[in-house]
Amino acid sequence: MGIRVLVKLLDVVGGMITMIPSILAVGGFLAFRLHPARQMELQWLGLFLPLILGVNILLIFYWVARKKWWFVIPLFAVLLNIPYLSAVFQWPFKQTEPAGRELKVASYNIRQGGIGEISVVSRELSAFMVDEKVDILCLQEFPSAGEAQSKWIEELSGFLPYYVADSSSLPAMQVALFSRYPILRSQRITFPDKSSNRAMWAELDIDGQVVKVYNVHLQTTNLNQNRIRPSDDIDRATSRIIRLKDMMDVNGVIRARQADMIREMIDGSTSPVILCGDFNDTPASYAYRRIKGDMEDSFRSCGKGYGYTYRYLKKLFRIDYIFYSGEVFRGTRYYSPELEYSDHKPVIVTLDVDLTPLSSRGRN
Template structure:
């Protein structure tokens, strides 16, 4: 009897300990729903969701194999985070009806080492976009001035003749939008937080229909600049950890405030909307959820497999997005190739641009 009681006690203690990942996963669920300015630490749970959910999956298997009821807690945590899972993982064999009239939209953060390296890749990247038959291209951290910028404009405008640029100040990397279709109006979005990151919108005339395209570059994480190095001693490493924590908390709040601004502009648009950009945040973040709102996430609509766009940090994170108005547009193909030009991958999405609302179209077919 004593052994049985001891084993039950061990199971109980282990069961309580195994609830910790479930609790962390619940916190990760709320990370996208609560503003970081008020709940700053939750963003860390959002960032750690891939690992936390993986642990919960292992615990479900463990407790089911043991035929113990403790599996209910990690299962609940997993089911609660299905919206997050669908934003990073899609079945590879789903079938999607091809587009009737195609519009190819691409977004890419091309920064890698400065203007010198950008000069080298301009021809290669423009050739790639031509081969992909891209109609609208949103670039973050576009060359700011001089011959490098002129070369990029010359290369890209061969196939995308309409373009608009914006920056926070002279000499600072810009956001840029290139289009096969005429740009009717465009405007910079200047964030009031002193950030060097910027956004813009442009109204495009796509065969008589106005579509508002946002090109968004939210506050960076600055993680690479403050990462712990093998040469750091214990004191230096501890100092860097504190710096990273404070910096990530501050930047998370800034991104959330920037997302609020973008959301307001989206809500004010009377035209169908496409949102492109580098959010520097995952689908478990407040920034992602706020900007997406009722828009469609192209990866969730037509992506396949595991979706990531940041090539470092074990390829765990999707931080580059294309959203669109689901009542007038429909995603039919999501493509994110492993190019070597940047630490980001480009995102290329094919949209069906029959601007009749899809519900009406289905009724007409019937």
Template sequence: MKKATSIIDRIVYAINVLVAVLLIITGILSYMPFQIVSALSVLSLVVPFLFALNILFLVYWGIKLKRQLVLSLVAIVLGYLMFGPFYGLGNNDVPQKESSDLKIMSYNVWGFNKNGWMKEPGVGDSIVQFIKKQDPDILCIQEHARTRHRQLKQYPYRSETPYVKKRTIQAIFSKYPIVNNGSLDLPGTINNIIYADIVFHKDTIRVYNLHLQSFKIRPSADNFSDGEKSERTYKRLVHTFSKQLEQAEIFREHFENSPYTNIACGDFNNTQFSNIYKIVKGDLQDTFLEKGKGFGRTYDFWKIPLRIDYILADSEFEVLSHQNFDDRLSDHYPIMATLRFSSHE
């Protein structure tokens, strides 16, 4: 009996070593501004599972009072130090708005359901009503539908993806004057990044609206269980990571030359465990990590609460609140943050 138990423990420990090493390697790779091994970049999508498995191994060895628990304990601690928290302990309280405060929303609206992906009637109009109810000062929309601006009259200023090229349409709506705008023409893709320079009281701030390369994978067991489909899915994941990395570097180069205080919003199509996120974020504040609550889900993939939409702000802003909404009107969920511009205090 002891021999059988020993063999089982060896097998468990071998799996434990693999899972712990994968978590640590993924953490190291998230700091690399390039892809060392393309295949390993995909691991950033499963970091929560790697954490969960290491916790299970920690509990397993703890119950058995075995020193093997040290491996997973070290992996969890190192993982936390490399990735940071991914569960928010904030609350949903939104402070009373002052004149120096700025409410900004980011929302991938899926074309306001113009292609009928959601079968409920009037989804596009419901999205408009939701936006009007929340009433952000600045609204960053990904996968916009140009005609919808007619229903958003509370915003006298807007900037959209230019007509000249076939792109998914991004839009920035503002209650404050837009004095300059532009588009980063990402190569070899329909995705896009736009920006707008907005006069906020006596200052000018620059708002970026990002929509990075999409995976174009619908949640389906066949995509990962069927051999041929699984291989195609894997190749698509690797290609997407490569394009996102290129796009993140284009953004970062443009961002470094911005003369203004900056906010970056949008659908990054990747998690906070990736080097793509870290390149875009740089020294910016992630409003969810500052004031968010729970897992911060912005997208459902096989019922997994992924956070792939972000609001990032320069340190000149104080993050007062961050909200994740549960309104299911798109394949993404909207997010909103309240920021206070320190120069106005």
């Protein structure tokens, strides 16, 4: 009799403990909706949501195996975060209809010109994009000037003759856009908060219709600059952790403001939109939700398996995206190969293009 009471007591204690990761998962869900300036703590829960949900899934299996009703609590937490889960995992065997009129778009953070000798990296990456038959290429952390920039332009413009590269001499991380289609006009987007990150938009003439392409690089996390090293003692490691948290809090708020700015510009566009970029934020973030708005996320549309684009940190995080206007474009193929030129993976998306609705709606 005493053993049965003890087992029941342990189940109750286990159930109470089960509530902790479930509550954290609810906080991660709310991070998607609340501006970081109002509730920064929730943004941290959003960042660690893959691990939090993993714990909840294990608890579901544990309580189901025990035939205890406590499984309902972590199940609710997981179901609540289905929007996030669908943004990082898609059924690996799903099929999509092939594109009739193809437009292939690529986005890649090349980490300030790429890892390795510039002439080799630019040549090899250009050959890769040629093989992929890319029509529009958006690059982040593009060399700002000098021989490195010239080498990249020389290699890429051979098959994508129209390009816009921010040639400012400012110490900023530039963005560049290369296109097979004529660029009608373009504009640099300079973020407030003294951010060194940049964005731009360009209007392309695609078969007589104007399509607005955004290339966005949101505020960096400064994670690499403040990561703990094996040689650090306890005091130094603690100092790095505190400094990293403070910097990530500040940068999270900056990214949210940048996302608000980009969203306002998209809302003012009269042309269909394609948006490429490195957000430095996950699909659980305010920045992701704000910029995406009613656009389609290409990974959700046609991605397969687990989607990650940052090659470090155990390959847990998807922070690079291609969004598009769903009324004009349809994603048919999402491809993110494991290239070694950067700490990011490129994102390559094939879109099925239907420009006929534009004229009927009187769009430019």
